[in-house]
Amino acid sequence: MRTPLTLLLSCLLLGVLLPGTAHAARYPVGSAPALTDNFLYKTGRLETTNCRTTPPKAGNVTSVKRYLLSVGKCLDTTWSAQFAKTGKPFTPPRIQILTEPHSYCGKPWTGSLLSDYCPQDGTIVFLITEPILKKPSKLSAFIAISHEYGHHVQRLSGIQDAYTRLPRRNAKERYEQARRHDLQAECLGAAFTRSVWESLKRPRGDWNALRANTARGGDDYWETHEYGKGRSIVHWMDSGFAAASPGDCDTWSASASAVA
Template sequence: MRGRGSPEFWSERTGFFQRLGPAVSFTLGTGLAAVGFTGFLSISALVPGADAAWSQPDPSEGGGAAERPLVDSAGGDPLTHNTLYRSGEMGKVSCTAPGLDAHDPESMEVFVHAIADCLDLAWSGYFAEAGMAFSSPNRVYWYADGHSPCGPFPREGTAAFYCRANQGLYLGVRDIVAASAGNGHPEVYTFLLSHEYGHHVQGQARILAEFHSARVGADGETADELTRRSELQADCLAGVFLGASGESLGLGGAERANILDDVARRSDHGAERTHGRERNARLWTEHGMDRRDPASCNTWNADEDLVG
């Protein structure tokens, strides 16, 4: 499938195009990490460069200086007083997505490109209205083994991740279906991509940079709490997009239930405490969908029991 407005790479092995932004080539550098989609396993604390559903920012991230300060006049902490929170609701987003056969890789690639186009439209427009600079992420949809600046892919349990080093959304076109137990509901994959994109939004607003700075030197329990706040915020930001675009994408009550069931399935259930308990993952996703306002996604000011 040919992407619009970006360089393309033709894979003789797969017979499909990969859509890449101007800052990335498919030769891709090497690194040390990828992020597991199943269970949304975050390893960003261990490896520079990956956030998964989750990535680690660097000083060059963010697409240039913003037209407005990224920290508002109410305070100096970009986590809690970010201009992103003072820009109001996301307006109604109208876009369409093709039908999806989750077991047909070409159909899946067409579908996720359409959703990514819609995400670009929604968030670039929102940042523009807020007077903040924004650049869309690069897209790399893989069919075979490869390397990103954040490390090799795929790895066991890895189906999708966000790499801050090249602002890349990475997604295994076949792997995400396997990691989702063959789920045939398109809205599940819409949420997956929207969550990954939520980390890009955090990066553009400099929230990711502050988050990782705060984690430096933090003990394990504190680091995990910070990670949960970041991941639950990405759930909520995904919800903001879904709330704004849901009518045009045909997301009714049944689709909403499927999304929330999938969110719950990927929340913390074992000893790993990095993405929040089921009730909190559902809560923040629903909050974003209902409010459609990034201000409602300020997990950094939330009580501990809401981010546990």
């Protein structure tokens, strides 16, 4: 996801799906087992681990960089352990922390971009903006890195490739597939957050505040159709946070209303 800066600054019903079972694809996904019956869904709950981040100091760029990279190390620990359950290979992404915008992944930086993932080379890019530098410990920065890492997990599990191969007859289908793809990364990021939540020693109010701010954002706010309405994003965040399991992040089998 090209995480818009406005999302970080502003900081449905879904049928029950049993982990480990094959799910029927929803339109416009079609027959794509890598999306609806991926091995990742059968790996169970993420292990509860101690995420020892380096506390960031407001106004100190070096400190904020260290903090973000320490979050990345926690993500490496959690997701490498999850892939180890299956014997599948795991390679951590490269995390590039920027202090000023510049081109990446063969494309120019856009003014609203805060973070993104480049599937071509497996790199997460994150821009330290003035608001982030002012309040780097806000949960929004933690979630942004976790979300982009979710896209890396999609790449390693074959979901990314399967997504890019889906046929698209029109813009409507392309947008819905894009939402299913991005909402899954939201869910995976939230699942990781839950797995380390106790060690973060944050009040539950931090999570509730993030949910409230996210609900006011989404495609209506950004005037696009790629990421999902605020309520859909919150729905998948809740799904991941409740179970801390990739099996609860199968957006490809969900109803259209759950990925609107």
